[in-house]
Amino acid sequence: MRFVPRFTDGQEFPHSLGKIVCIGRNYADHAKELDNPIPTEPLLFIKPATSAVRLDEPLEPPFSRGEVHYEAELALLIGERLTHATSDEAERAIVGIGLALDLTLRDVQTRLKEKGHPWEIAKSFDGACPLSDFLPLSRVPNWNALTFELEIDGELRQHGEGADMLFPVPTLVAEMSRHFTLEPGDVVITGTPEGVGELPRGAKLRLTLTGGLEVTAQVVE
Numbered sequence: 001m002r003f004v005p006r007f008t009d010g011q012e013f014p015h016s017l018g019k020i021v022c023i024g025r026n027y028a029d030h031a032k033e034l035d036n037p038i039p040t041e042p043l044l045f046i047k048p049a050t051s052a053v054r055l056d057e058p059l060e061p062p063f064s065r066g067e068v069h070y071e072a073e074l075a076l077l078i079g080e081r082l083t084h085a086t087s088d089e090a091e092r093a094i095v096g097i098g099l100a101l102d103l104t105l106r107d108v109q110t111r112l113k114e115k116g117h118p119w120e121i122a123k124s125f126d127g128a129c130p131l132s133d134f135l136p137l138s139r140v141p142n143w144n145a146l147t148f149e150l151e152i153d154g155e156l157r158q159h160g161e162g163a164d165m166l167f168p169v170p171t172l173v174a175e176m177s178r179h180f181t182l183e184p185g186d187v188v189i190t191g192t193p194e195g196v197g198e199l200p201r202g203a204k205l206r207l208t209l210t211g212g213l214e215v216t217a218q219v220v221e
Contacts, residue, residue, distance in 0.1 A: 003052040005077050005185065007096060008133045008213065013077065015185030020047040020129050021176050022073075022102060026165050026191025042167050042175050047102075047124045052187075055101065055130040055207070059219045061199060062125060066107030070199045071192035072150035072158045072207060075100040076169065077134045078186040082177040090173035093182070096134025097141070099148060099207045099215060100189045103128045103199070131187065132207065132215045141211070143169045150195075151206040160193035167191075 002016040024043040053059070061068040079095030102123070109122035146162040162169065173188055182188070205217040 003049055003131075005096070005131070005187065006133045007136050009136070013096070013134075013185060015183075017049045017052055018183050018186040019049060019180070020052065020100075020187045020189060021180055021182065022047060022123075022189050023167065023172060023176075023191045026167055026172070027160065027193045028164075028166060029194035039166070042172060044176060044179060045120070045123065046180070047129050050126055051124050051128040053127050053130050055099065055132045055215050055217050057217075059101075059130055059205075059217055060127060061103055061219070062105070062127070063201060065105050067105070068199045069104045069106045069196055070150070070152075070157075070205075071102040071104060071196050072148065072160065073100045073102055073189040073192050074098075074146065074148055074160065074162070074169075074209070075131060075134070076173065076188040076190065078173075078182045078188065079184050081184065082173070082182040085174045085177040085182075087170035087174045090177060091140050091170040094140075094169075094173065095137055097137065097146070097209065097211065097213075098132040098134040099209055099213065100132070100187070101130045101205075101207075101217075102189060102192060103130070106198075129189070130217065132213065135209070135211050135213050146210055148207065148209045152200065152203050154204075154206075157197065158193050158195035164193065165191060
């Protein structure tokens, strides 16, 4: 069954989820914590629609394949076709804001990186992108003022602020559209702040976003 993005009022978006376009190392402190260089241009990759699951349903990561790491991110729902867009065009095409987990098979990714191989299988497996519902946008928000947080079993693990992104939302979405045409139903996830780590079995997650979005998730044992 195709994943259909949904708004917080329960209304379904009129298009199924297409692709999920992602950026790595969009927060300097996160790049440093993984001992990675701070990028000078966006490091982009794609997760397929089959990697998406609902964040408010039980999460079943493939723990048998090694450590699964969590990365909380701001998610954007695209409502218009974008190709070689300007920042203003990109901003106007965003119709919803939500939250995502970019789940990563860290042991698998490390082995692939050491061999110089692509690491899609560490980032794009089934269930690798839990997504929340989306707050509908009636107007363009102040991107710099947006904050989001992830708590695991009541402990704050990640706190992200739009002002700390290396590549701000309008610039980032415009740049993505120069490489990959964005279609209605595509989702953009915008990078994770510092604090990533191993996702515990059986953990209870709570994610919040300014504007009133709150979602809880349960990881299977």
